Amino acid sequence: MIFREVEDRDLVLAARKGNVDAYNRLVSRWEKRLYNYLLRVVKNREDALDLCQETFLKAYRYLGKLDDVGRFPQWLFRIAHNEAFTQFRRERPEIDDEPEEQSGGHAIPVAGSAVFPLELTLAVERALEQLGPEQREAVVLKVYQGFKFEEIALIQSCPVSTVKSRLYAAFDQLKNVLAPVRI
Protein backbone atom coordinates (compact mmCIF):
# COMPACT_ATOMS: atom_id res chain seq x y z
CA MET A 1 0.00 0.00 0.00
CA ILE A 2 2.83 2.38 0.87
CA PHE A 3 4.72 1.36 -2.24
CA ARG A 4 1.65 2.01 -4.35
CA GLU A 5 1.19 5.41 -2.73
CA VAL A 6 4.75 6.43 -3.58
CA GLU A 7 4.24 5.37 -7.18
CA ASP A 8 1.02 7.37 -7.43
CA ARG A 9 2.88 10.40 -6.18
CA ASP A 10 5.56 10.01 -8.86
CA LEU A 11 2.94 9.60 -11.56
CA VAL A 12 1.07 12.68 -10.37
CA LEU A 13 4.30 14.71 -10.47
CA ALA A 14 5.11 13.46 -13.97
CA ALA A 15 1.55 14.11 -15.17
CA ARG A 16 1.78 17.64 -13.80
CA LYS A 17 4.70 18.26 -16.16
CA GLY A 18 2.47 17.27 -19.08
CA ASN A 19 3.36 13.57 -19.26
CA VAL A 20 0.14 12.08 -20.64
CA ASP A 21 1.46 8.50 -20.36
CA ALA A 22 1.99 8.94 -16.63
CA TYR A 23 -1.57 10.16 -16.29
CA ASN A 24 -2.87 7.23 -18.32
CA ARG A 25 -1.11 4.90 -15.87
CA LEU A 26 -2.86 6.65 -12.98
CA VAL A 27 -6.16 6.29 -14.81
CA SER A 28 -5.67 2.58 -15.42
CA ARG A 29 -4.90 2.13 -11.72
CA TRP A 30 -7.95 3.91 -10.42
CA GLU A 31 -10.60 3.71 -13.15
CA LYS A 32 -12.17 0.42 -12.03
CA ARG A 33 -12.47 1.46 -8.39
CA LEU A 34 -13.80 4.87 -9.33
CA TYR A 35 -16.26 3.38 -11.81
CA ASN A 36 -17.61 0.91 -9.23
CA TYR A 37 -17.90 3.68 -6.64
CA LEU A 38 -19.86 5.84 -9.08
CA LEU A 39 -21.93 2.88 -10.22
CA ARG A 40 -23.02 2.19 -6.64
CA VAL A 41 -23.79 5.84 -6.06
CA VAL A 42 -25.67 6.68 -9.28
CA LYS A 43 -26.93 3.13 -10.02
CA ASN A 44 -26.59 3.49 -13.80
CA ARG A 45 -23.73 2.10 -15.89
CA GLU A 46 -23.74 4.72 -18.65
CA ASP A 47 -23.94 7.57 -16.14
CA ALA A 48 -21.18 5.99 -14.04
CA LEU A 49 -18.91 5.71 -17.08
CA ASP A 50 -19.61 9.29 -18.22
CA LEU A 51 -18.99 10.61 -14.72
CA CYS A 52 -15.82 8.54 -14.47
CA GLN A 53 -14.46 10.08 -17.67
CA GLU A 54 -15.51 13.55 -16.57
CA THR A 55 -13.81 13.04 -13.21
CA PHE A 56 -10.50 12.00 -14.78
CA LEU A 57 -10.70 14.89 -17.24
CA LYS A 58 -11.24 17.41 -14.45
CA ALA A 59 -8.56 15.82 -12.34
CA TYR A 60 -6.05 16.21 -15.18
CA ARG A 61 -7.07 19.78 -15.76
CA TYR A 62 -6.70 20.74 -12.10
CA LEU A 63 -3.80 18.46 -11.19
CA GLY A 64 -1.63 21.51 -10.58
CA LYS A 65 -3.98 22.60 -7.80
CA LEU A 66 -3.56 19.40 -5.81
CA ASP A 67 -1.63 20.56 -2.72
CA ASP A 68 -0.66 17.18 -1.31
CA VAL A 69 0.18 14.79 -4.14
CA GLY A 70 0.13 11.91 -1.64
CA ARG A 71 -3.63 12.39 -1.25
CA PHE A 72 -4.46 11.88 -4.90
CA PRO A 73 -7.09 9.12 -4.26
CA GLN A 74 -9.08 11.19 -1.76
CA TRP A 75 -8.91 14.20 -4.08
CA LEU A 76 -10.00 12.10 -7.07
CA PHE A 77 -12.97 10.65 -5.17
CA ARG A 78 -13.93 14.11 -4.02
CA ILE A 79 -14.10 15.30 -7.63
CA ALA A 80 -16.17 12.20 -8.45
CA HIS A 81 -18.46 12.94 -5.50
CA ASN A 82 -18.98 16.52 -6.72
CA GLU A 83 -19.68 15.31 -10.25
CA ALA A 84 -22.16 12.66 -9.08
CA PHE A 85 -24.06 14.95 -6.72
CA THR A 86 -24.13 17.79 -9.24
CA GLN A 87 -25.82 15.38 -11.62
CA PHE A 88 -28.16 14.17 -8.86
CA ARG A 89 -29.23 17.71 -8.08
CA ARG A 90 -29.65 18.57 -11.76
CA GLU A 91 -31.88 15.57 -12.36
CA ARG A 92 -33.65 15.59 -8.99
CA PRO A 93 -33.53 19.05 -7.38
CA GLU A 94 -35.51 17.84 -4.37
CA ILE A 95 -32.71 15.49 -3.31
CA ASP A 96 -31.43 15.73 0.28
CA ASP A 97 -29.70 13.53 2.79
CA GLU A 98 -32.90 11.73 3.79
CA PRO A 99 -33.13 8.04 3.00
CA GLU A 100 -35.15 7.09 -0.03
CA GLU A 101 -38.71 5.97 0.51
CA GLN A 102 -38.55 2.35 1.40
CA SER A 103 -40.56 0.02 -0.75
CA GLY A 104 -42.85 -1.37 1.93
CA GLY A 105 -39.97 -1.38 4.43
CA HIS A 106 -39.96 -5.14 4.53
CA ALA A 107 -36.89 -7.04 5.57
CA ILE A 108 -35.19 -9.36 3.10
CA PRO A 109 -34.23 -12.49 4.99
CA VAL A 110 -30.64 -13.08 4.05
CA ALA A 111 -28.30 -13.87 6.86
CA GLY A 112 -28.79 -17.15 8.63
CA SER A 113 -30.71 -18.67 5.74
CA ALA A 114 -29.35 -20.39 2.64
CA VAL A 115 -29.50 -18.02 -0.34
CA PHE A 116 -28.08 -18.30 -3.83
CA PRO A 117 -25.32 -15.84 -4.74
CA LEU A 118 -27.57 -14.05 -7.21
CA GLU A 119 -30.29 -13.68 -4.58
CA LEU A 120 -27.77 -12.27 -2.14
CA THR A 121 -26.45 -9.82 -4.72
CA LEU A 122 -29.99 -8.65 -5.46
CA ALA A 123 -30.76 -8.36 -1.75
CA VAL A 124 -27.65 -6.22 -1.19
CA GLU A 125 -28.44 -4.05 -4.20
CA ARG A 126 -31.99 -3.51 -2.92
CA ALA A 127 -30.76 -2.78 0.58
CA LEU A 128 -28.28 -0.19 -0.72
CA GLU A 129 -30.95 1.37 -2.90
CA GLN A 130 -33.08 1.94 0.19
CA LEU A 131 -30.41 4.26 1.63
CA GLY A 132 -30.22 7.96 0.86
CA PRO A 133 -27.55 8.91 -1.73
CA GLU A 134 -25.11 10.35 0.80
CA GLN A 135 -25.60 7.47 3.24
CA ARG A 136 -25.08 5.01 0.41
CA GLU A 137 -21.99 6.88 -0.72
CA ALA A 138 -20.57 6.80 2.81
CA VAL A 139 -21.10 3.02 2.96
CA VAL A 140 -19.48 2.53 -0.45
CA LEU A 141 -16.47 4.67 0.52
CA LYS A 142 -16.08 2.84 3.82
CA VAL A 143 -16.86 -0.79 2.95
CA TYR A 144 -15.78 -1.06 -0.69
CA GLN A 145 -13.05 1.60 -0.90
CA GLY A 146 -11.66 1.33 2.63
CA PHE A 147 -11.43 5.06 3.40
CA LYS A 148 -11.21 6.34 6.98
CA PHE A 149 -13.84 8.61 8.54
CA GLU A 150 -11.60 11.66 8.04
CA GLU A 151 -11.02 10.83 4.39
CA ILE A 152 -14.74 10.32 3.78
CA ALA A 153 -15.38 13.69 5.45
CA LEU A 154 -12.92 15.27 3.00
CA ILE A 155 -14.56 13.57 0.02
CA GLN A 156 -18.10 14.43 1.10
CA SER A 157 -17.10 17.94 2.25
CA CYS A 158 -18.72 17.55 5.67
CA PRO A 159 -17.64 17.14 9.31
CA VAL A 160 -16.48 13.75 10.58
CA SER A 161 -19.48 13.70 12.93
CA THR A 162 -21.80 13.83 9.89
CA VAL A 163 -19.95 10.93 8.29
CA LYS A 164 -20.31 8.92 11.48
CA SER A 165 -24.02 9.60 11.80
CA ARG A 166 -24.55 8.72 8.11
CA LEU A 167 -22.67 5.45 8.52
CA TYR A 168 -24.28 4.54 11.84
CA ALA A 169 -27.78 5.14 10.46
CA ALA A 170 -26.96 3.29 7.25
CA PHE A 171 -25.55 0.29 9.11
CA ASP A 172 -28.55 0.16 11.45
CA GLN A 173 -30.80 0.07 8.40
CA LEU A 174 -28.68 -2.42 6.46
CA LYS A 175 -28.33 -4.63 9.52
CA ASN A 176 -32.09 -4.86 9.87
CA VAL A 177 -32.41 -5.84 6.20
CA LEU A 178 -29.38 -8.06 5.70
CA ALA A 179 -28.96 -9.52 9.22
CA PRO A 180 -32.35 -9.41 10.93
CA VAL A 181 -32.62 -10.57 14.52
CA ARG A 182 -33.48 -14.27 14.65
CA ILE A 183 -36.44 -14.97 16.86
Add this chain to the structure above:
Amino acid sequence: MPCCPFDLRDYHLEELNADQRRQVESHVSVCGSCREELDRLRLTRQALLRLPEEEMPRRIAFVSDKVFEPAWYARWWAALPRLGFALAVLAAVFFAGAWSERRGQAQVAQAIQALEARHDAQMRGVEEAYEMVTRQMNEFYRRDGEMRPASFRQ
Protein backbone atom coordinates in the same frame (compact mmCIF):
# COMPACT_ATOMS: atom_id res chain seq x y z
CA MET B 1 -24.78 -1.43 23.33
CA PRO B 2 -24.20 1.29 25.98
CA CYS B 3 -22.51 -1.32 28.16
CA CYS B 4 -19.57 -1.52 25.71
CA PRO B 5 -16.68 0.92 26.39
CA PHE B 6 -16.64 1.98 22.71
CA ASP B 7 -19.16 2.01 19.90
CA LEU B 8 -19.26 -1.43 18.31
CA ARG B 9 -19.80 0.16 14.90
CA ASP B 10 -16.48 2.03 15.25
CA TYR B 11 -14.84 -1.27 16.20
CA HIS B 12 -16.48 -3.04 13.29
CA LEU B 13 -15.53 -0.25 10.84
CA GLU B 14 -11.89 -0.43 12.02
CA GLU B 15 -11.78 3.10 13.38
CA LEU B 16 -10.42 2.23 16.85
CA ASN B 17 -6.78 2.04 17.84
CA ALA B 18 -5.18 -1.18 19.10
CA ASP B 19 -5.80 -0.44 22.78
CA GLN B 20 -9.45 0.46 22.21
CA ARG B 21 -9.91 -2.69 20.12
CA ARG B 22 -8.50 -4.83 22.92
CA GLN B 23 -10.94 -3.26 25.39
CA VAL B 24 -13.89 -3.98 23.08
CA GLU B 25 -12.74 -7.57 22.47
CA SER B 26 -12.36 -8.21 26.18
CA HIS B 27 -15.85 -6.80 26.79
CA VAL B 28 -17.45 -8.76 23.95
CA SER B 29 -15.98 -12.00 25.31
CA VAL B 30 -18.13 -11.62 28.43
CA CYS B 31 -21.20 -9.74 27.09
CA GLY B 32 -23.69 -11.84 25.12
CA SER B 33 -25.79 -8.96 23.74
CA CYS B 34 -22.72 -7.06 22.44
CA ARG B 35 -21.41 -10.29 20.89
CA GLU B 36 -24.73 -10.77 19.13
CA GLU B 37 -24.71 -7.16 17.93
CA LEU B 38 -21.19 -7.54 16.60
CA ASP B 39 -22.18 -10.76 14.82
CA ARG B 40 -25.01 -8.93 13.07
CA LEU B 41 -22.63 -6.17 11.98
CA ARG B 42 -20.22 -8.80 10.63
CA LEU B 43 -22.98 -10.56 8.73
CA THR B 44 -24.07 -7.22 7.27
CA ARG B 45 -20.56 -6.44 6.12
CA GLN B 46 -20.07 -9.93 4.69
CA ALA B 47 -23.33 -9.60 2.76
CA LEU B 48 -22.25 -6.19 1.41
CA LEU B 49 -18.91 -7.59 0.30
CA ARG B 50 -20.66 -10.28 -1.73
CA LEU B 51 -21.63 -7.58 -4.21
CA PRO B 52 -19.18 -8.16 -7.07
CA GLU B 53 -17.05 -5.43 -8.61
CA GLU B 54 -18.01 -4.79 -12.21
CA GLU B 55 -15.59 -4.54 -15.11
CA MET B 56 -15.64 -1.26 -16.99
CA PRO B 57 -17.64 -1.33 -20.24
CA ARG B 58 -14.70 0.42 -21.89
CA ARG B 59 -11.34 1.66 -20.70
CA ILE B 60 -10.50 5.32 -20.33
CA ALA B 61 -7.39 6.70 -22.00
CA PHE B 62 -6.13 10.15 -22.71
CA VAL B 63 -4.16 11.33 -25.70
CA SER B 64 -2.10 14.44 -25.93
CA ASP B 65 -4.34 17.39 -26.68
CA LYS B 66 -3.30 20.98 -27.39
CA VAL B 67 -5.83 22.19 -24.83
CA PHE B 68 -4.03 20.33 -22.08
CA GLU B 69 -0.50 20.82 -23.31
CA PRO B 70 1.70 22.86 -20.98
CA ALA B 71 2.31 26.56 -21.69
CA TRP B 72 5.20 27.55 -24.00
CA TYR B 73 7.41 28.60 -21.09
CA ALA B 74 6.79 25.27 -19.35
CA ARG B 75 7.72 23.41 -22.55
CA TRP B 76 10.89 25.54 -22.89
CA TRP B 77 11.78 24.88 -19.29
CA ALA B 78 11.25 21.16 -19.75
CA ALA B 79 13.24 21.18 -23.01
CA LEU B 80 16.17 23.13 -21.50
CA PRO B 81 18.48 20.13 -20.89
CA ARG B 82 17.91 18.83 -24.43
CA LEU B 83 18.45 22.31 -25.85
CA GLY B 84 21.70 22.63 -23.89
CA PHE B 85 22.93 19.31 -25.19
CA ALA B 86 22.07 20.27 -28.78
CA LEU B 87 23.90 23.60 -28.39
CA ALA B 88 26.95 21.86 -26.97
CA VAL B 89 27.00 19.45 -29.93
CA LEU B 90 26.66 22.37 -32.37
CA ALA B 91 29.49 24.25 -30.67
CA ALA B 92 31.70 21.15 -30.79
CA VAL B 93 30.99 20.69 -34.50
CA PHE B 94 31.71 24.37 -35.17
CA PHE B 95 35.03 24.36 -33.31
CA ALA B 96 36.10 21.08 -34.89
CA GLY B 97 35.31 22.53 -38.32
CA ALA B 98 37.20 25.75 -37.61
CA TRP B 99 40.23 23.84 -36.32
CA SER B 100 40.18 21.55 -39.34
CA GLU B 101 39.94 24.55 -41.71
CA ARG B 102 42.85 26.26 -40.03
CA ARG B 103 44.89 23.13 -40.29
CA GLY B 104 43.98 22.82 -43.98
CA GLN B 105 45.01 26.41 -44.66
CA ALA B 106 48.38 25.81 -43.00
CA GLN B 107 48.91 22.71 -45.12
CA VAL B 108 48.10 24.64 -48.34
CA ALA B 109 50.48 27.45 -47.35
CA GLN B 110 53.19 24.89 -46.67
CA ALA B 111 52.61 23.27 -50.07
CA ILE B 112 52.75 26.64 -51.82
CA GLN B 113 55.97 27.46 -50.00
CA ALA B 114 57.46 24.14 -51.10
CA LEU B 115 56.38 24.76 -54.70
CA GLU B 116 57.87 28.24 -54.65
CA ALA B 117 61.11 26.89 -53.27
CA ARG B 118 61.18 24.24 -55.98
CA HIS B 119 60.41 26.88 -58.60
CA ASP B 120 63.19 29.14 -57.28
CA ALA B 121 65.65 26.26 -57.35
CA GLN B 122 64.67 25.43 -60.93
CA MET B 123 64.96 29.06 -61.96
CA ARG B 124 68.37 29.29 -60.37
CA GLY B 125 69.40 26.25 -62.43
CA VAL B 126 68.10 27.86 -65.63
CA GLU B 127 69.90 31.09 -64.86
CA GLU B 128 73.14 29.26 -64.15
CA ALA B 129 72.78 27.32 -67.42
CA TYR B 130 72.12 30.56 -69.30
CA GLU B 131 75.16 32.22 -67.75
CA MET B 132 77.30 29.23 -68.63
CA VAL B 133 76.08 29.23 -72.25
CA THR B 134 76.69 33.01 -72.45
CA ARG B 135 80.16 32.53 -71.04
CA GLN B 136 80.93 29.77 -73.53
CA MET B 137 79.66 31.83 -76.45
CA ASN B 138 81.69 34.84 -75.37
CA GLU B 139 84.71 32.60 -75.08
CA PHE B 140 84.01 31.18 -78.53
CA TYR B 141 83.69 34.66 -80.03
CA ARG B 142 86.81 35.77 -78.30
CA ARG B 143 88.81 32.85 -79.65
CA ASP B 144 87.24 33.18 -83.04
CA GLY B 145 88.35 36.87 -83.16
CA GLU B 146 91.88 36.06 -82.23
CA MET B 147 92.15 33.52 -85.03
CA ARG B 148 90.95 35.94 -87.76
CA PRO B 149 93.54 38.30 -89.67
CA ALA B 150 93.94 41.78 -88.28
CA SER B 151 92.10 43.40 -91.20
CA PHE B 152 88.96 41.55 -90.19
CA ARG B 153 89.25 42.69 -86.66
CA GLN B 154 87.33 45.65 -85.58
